Amino acid sequence: MPRMSKKRKLEWQFFLNHRNRMTYNSLCRKCVHGCKQSFRAVVMDCSRYDSKRAKRNHK
Numbered sequence: 001m002p003r004m005s006k007k008r009k010l011e012w013q014f015f016l017n018h019r020n021r022m023t024y025n026s027l028c029r030k031c032v033h034g035c036k037q038s039f040r041a042v043v044m045d046c047s048r049y050d051s052k053r054a055k056r057n058h059k
Contacts, residue, residue: 014038 009016015038017023028036033048 014040 004012004020009020012022015022015024017039023039025037025039025041027046027049031046031049035046035048037046
């Protein structure tokens with residue numbers, strides 16, 4: 001795996017874990033959309049994510 005340049009490392013620092021690997025939020029890992037959030041994000045509001053246990057409002 002090629003090393004990251006210093007510039008790219010600074011850009012993606014919020015997504016890098018202690019092993020300098022890109023790490024996404026557990027809800028975003030298998031998502032096909034490009035709006036992935038960092039594993040460091042605590043509060044997550046994703047309009048594309050729909051939990052199976054979420055209560056749905058049918059109107």
